[in-house]
Amino acid sequence: MDEFNPYAAPEALPPPLANSSPDNSTCWRDGDELLALPHSDLPRYCVKCGKPALEYRQRKFYWHSPWMYLLILLHFLVYLIAALAVRKTAVHNVGLCSAHRKRRLNFMLMAWCSVVPLFGCFLFDSGWVVGLGILMFLAMLLWGLIGMQILKPRKIDVNLAVYRGVSTAFLARLPRYPYRRD
Ligand SMILES: [Zn+2]
Known part of the structure; x- marks a missing residue:
């Protein structure tokens, strides 16, 4: 009998995804994202190129819902206090190769040097120089x-941290995430 029977039992669904990792993995790839406990x-x-890491250091990552940024409209301090209270934290040992470590140091140097045009521009008694200095800052x-930024947190909760900004060569070394994501 191959007639359509609306009362027939539905076909079996695939078994639900397990809650514990069968191979004890603690980090995975899912598309272009890195997932980790x-x-x-x-x-x-190196998370930026997948080569063996020269530096392997413990680093903290923070995340809060993007909706929190709306609090800046009220007051920056309101946002800051709320963000510090609700942000979620993840801690990982993360590797960088010598080239990407150096590249990161250069970006840090640029952030520090941004104060030079900021203070320098006030030495000139000219509105447009001050404006240019603030823009450069x-x-x-x-x-x-x-x-x-080493990893770009996309979401962190008590179970899982999700990051972007990781090279495909690094992701290729990880197992595929075997569980269902919310
Ligand atoms: Zn690298």
Whole structure:
């Protein structure tokens, strides 16, 4: 009998995804994202290129919902206090090769040097020089801060930390995430 029967039992669904890792992995790839348990160490490779890491250091990452930024409209201090209270933290040992470590130091240097045009411009008694100095300060600061980021947290909760900004060569070393994501 191959007629359509609306009362037939539905076809079996695939078994639900397990809650525990069968191979004890603590970090995975999912598309272009790196997923890790929030207090696990990453493999000892550079996250920016996948080569063996020269530097392997413990680093903290913070995340809060992007909606929190709306509080800046009220007051920056309101945002700051709320963000510090609700932000989620993840801690990992993260590797960088010598080239990417050096590149990161250059971005940090640029962020620090952004104060030079900021203070320098006030030596001139000219509105447009001050404006240019402040613009250069903001550009160098943002460029430096964004460039020095090792991992870009996309979401962190008590179970899982999700990052972007990781090279595909590094991700290729990780197992595929075997569980269902919310
Ligand atoms: Zn590298």
